[in-house]
Amino acid sequence: MKNLLTCFFILTALLVNAQQxxxxxxxxxxxxxxxxxxxTIAIVRAALSITTENDGVFAIPGDLSKMRDTVIIYTQNYNVVKMALASLNGLDTIKLVKQATAGQLTKLSFKNDTLINDYNRFDVGxxxxxxxxxxxxxxxxIAQRFDVQRAGTLLKSIAIERLAFYLNKSKLIGPNSKNGQYEYSELEHTTFRLRIYDVNPVTGGPGKDICDKVIEIKSRDDKKLASNLxxxxxxxPNKTFFIxxxxxxxxxxxxxxxxxxKLGGYKGHTNYRPAIGLxxxxxxxxxxxxxxxxxxWSLYTYHSPDFTDLAIKATVGY
Known part of the structure; x- marks a missing residue:
């Protein structure tokens, strides 16, 4: 199905009428x-982005030739497409070119494990x-930097603390129903992708993807997102990497x-799960x-200097 959110945010941002x-x-x-x-389709100046669904379709209403903005289209393992939004005028298909990938590394066994960035999950608020x-x-x-003592280690597993809310599913039938109690509840669902990056030697931030496989994590029933990798x-490859x-x-x-x-009213903002612990x-x-x-990529300074690390821990083998 065509992504309904696409039309919603484009209509809101570009203020075009339905007849166009x-x-x-x-x-x-x-x-x-x-x-x-x-x-991911990102419109830079309008500060808007969405992710395509299974059909790979997105839509923009209005006269593209008159729009003054930049669109960036990207996904893991493919070359980034960056172009003027007006350049899409007259097109109907966008072809993404796959990046060349390195050969498969020989699997090795590592006898010792080290847990990096450990924390007590109950301290995350x-x-x-x-x-x-x-x-x-x-x-x-959003990425967390990790430093290890030696190059060539193996990333074995990760754990992430996320913000989650309980969703009530159905009301009780019987004497307790008058109290507004529910038969059961479950945590809100989320799906996201995990990216593993080498360090950029120039900026000190995330650089190239270390893993060319798509790691997609789905969670339904826990605030702690754990994955065996x-x-x-x-x-x-180096002593610094990013998750x-x-x-x-x-x-x-x-x-x-x-x-x-702060003016006596409220603003409504859209966000996307999961929110990651600090x-x-x-x-x-x-x-x-x-x-x-x-x-x-840039340092995320909004919560600093009080919070310098994300609630993400990793186990590496060496």
């Missing part, structure tokens, strides 16, 4: 010509990903929050990085 032309685009693999799901002050959270990914054989959360900006992961606008301890350096809509 709707421009529909199909994102496909340049070799197979198959539709590509989970592709603050989260990144919902909003920044009175404004919306306008980042595509052994099957991916992720070798860390990043890539949000799936689609309807299924969308949330909504009301924020006091450790309550203050470290010697800021280790949180965020990816903006224009594909630029």
């Amino acid at each position: 032309k709707t421009n529909t685009f199909y994102i496909v693999d340049s070799t197979t010509r198959k539709p590509m799901p989970a592709v 603050n989260f990144a990903g919902m909003h920044t002050g009175n404004g919306e959270f306008k980042y595509l990914q 052994m099957k991916y054989n992720i070798r860390i 990043a959360i890539e949000w799936m900006r689609d309807y299924a992961n969308m949330g909504y929050v009301h924020i006091d606008d 450790l309550p301890t203050k470290g010697a350096q800021l280790n949180i990085w965020a990816l903006s809509l224009n594909q630029q």
Whole structure:
């Protein structure tokens, strides 16, 4: 199904009326010509982005030739497409070119394990990903920096603390129903992608993908998101690496929050699950990085200096 959120945010941002032309685009693999799901479409100046669904379709209403903005289209393992929004005028298909990948590394056994960035999950009470002050959270990914004692280690597993709310499902039948009690409840669902990056030697932030496999994590029943990564054989080439959360900006992961606008009213902001925990301890350096809509990594300073690390821990083998 065509992504309904696409039309919603484009209509809101560009303020075009319903009678204008709707421009529909199909994102496909340049070799197979198959539709590509989970592709991020970001419109930079408008500060808007969405993720395509399984059909790889998105739509923009209005006269594209008159729009002055930049669109960036990207997904893991493919070359980024960056172009003027007006350049889409007259197109209906966008072909993404797959990046060349390195050969499969030989699997090795590692006898010793080290847990990095450990924390007590019950100490986590603050989260990144919902909003920044009175404004919306306008980042595509958020990453935690890790440092290990030696190069060539194996990333074996990760655990992430997220913000989650219980959803009531059905009311009790019987004498307790008058109390508004419910038969059962479950945690809200979320789906996101995990990205593993090498360090960029110039910026000190996230660089190239270390793992070319798509790691998609789905959670239904826990605030702690844990994943065994052994099957991916992720070798860390240097002493620094990053674990990043890539949000799936689609309807299924969308949330909504009301924020006091300090004028006696409230603002409503859209956000996307999961919100990621912040450790309550203050470290010697800021280790949180965020990816903006224009594909630029920078230190995420909003919560500093009080919170320098995300509630993400990793086990590496050596």
